[in-house]
Structures are given as C-alpha cells and as structure tokens.
Amino acid sequence: AQSVAQPEDQVNVAEGNPLTVKCTYSVSGNPYLFWYVQYPNRGLQFLLKYITGDNLVKGSYGFEAEFNKSQTSFHLKKPSALVSDSALYFCAVRFYGGSQGNLIFGKGTKLSVKP
C-alpha cells in the first residue's frame, strides 16, 4: 500500500540551531515528494518538491530536503531555525494508480522554535 509517514508529532528546536523534520514513504515506482507548511488558521503553502535529478532540493524560506532512495526518506532541513518557522509541516507523496496521481499526505509535524 502507498503511504507516507511523519514519525514525530512535534519537533522542538532552539532558534539558531539546525532543524530536521522527518518523512518516510512507501510507494511503488518512482515517487514524487512534496513538503508543505501551514501557519495557524491558514491553508497549506508549497515549500519544495523532488521530481528527479539532484537528491538535494532547495525550497522557500531557506528550507531544503534530501531524497534518499535507499532509506525511502525525504527529510526537511534548515541550517538555522527561526522563531517564525514555527508551524505545521506536511510531507506528501504522489503515486500513479487508481487515484490517478493524487497526493497522499502525512499526518503533519508541529515544529516549535523557541527563542
């Protein structure tokens, strides 16, 4: 079965420290992977995606993610966290099958960055 997992409900980081938000997936064939961020009472904003090519993908607001095929992971990273990065982060994977390419979302990870 196709699935995506975010193993941590919450990640706490001090401002200025590096952050990692984890995502693993299970999908047959080549995955297309996405990260979205949601600020309180807002919709989801697209951060970055991996389609093909370089395994390190750079996105908005200084975020990057690394596609690791052997570990089936797509962890989101930032070298130096800001308080304003505090939000809910969703990983999503697309597969092609009966649902014709719809996204499967993880349950979300709440990132809290403290001053």
Add this chain to the structure above:
Amino acid sequence: DVKVTQSSRYLVKRTGEKVFLECVQDMDHENMFWYRQDPGLGLRLIYFSYDVKMKEKGDIPEGYSVSREKKERFSLILESASTNQTSMYLCASRRIVVAGETQYFGPGTRLLVL
C-alpha cells in the same frame, strides 16, 4: 502567482442545514480538490475533479457532494450537516496531471456545526 480563494474563512451552521463551500482558482487549472483536515489525521481527500463536470470520490466522500459547472469553481456541498463534519476544509487546484505538478491550496474554511 496562483490564487485559490475560498468563500468563507469561518462558518457556523446548525445540524441538518445544507452547506455550500465555494472554491475559485484563477490559473485555469484543470484539477481541483476538496480535503478536510482534522488534528492527528492530517489531510483526507473528500472529492476531486479532473475537469469541468467531472468528479471522482476521494477517501471520505460520505455525506458530501460536489459540483463543477465552470473550470474555475469547485463547490463542496454538505447535504445535511452533522456535528462530525465540524472541521477545516481545504480546497486545492493543479494543472493537468503530469509528473511533478504542484498542488496549490486555498486559505481554508473552518466549519463549526452545532
């Protein structure tokens, strides 16, 4: 920039009422989606539409219907609202299904059913 708008940010309705949630996108996207978001459950797909007058059930279509009469507009209908439909509803749109197309979301409608 892609813009996806939803008719209401907050909505309060009573049990049994018929509820309409409207979504409009301005980028001529073929695909449109309705999700609901609940704590601990992430996003769950209710319905999607590949093009005008086309619709497909998602993972949790029960209690909902949709309408897509124009390309830019995708409506979600709660035929008879119930308290378990209290949730955050998110609309999204995307260009035609090809590898790697990004899905863009509206700001969401927080619905409370009393």
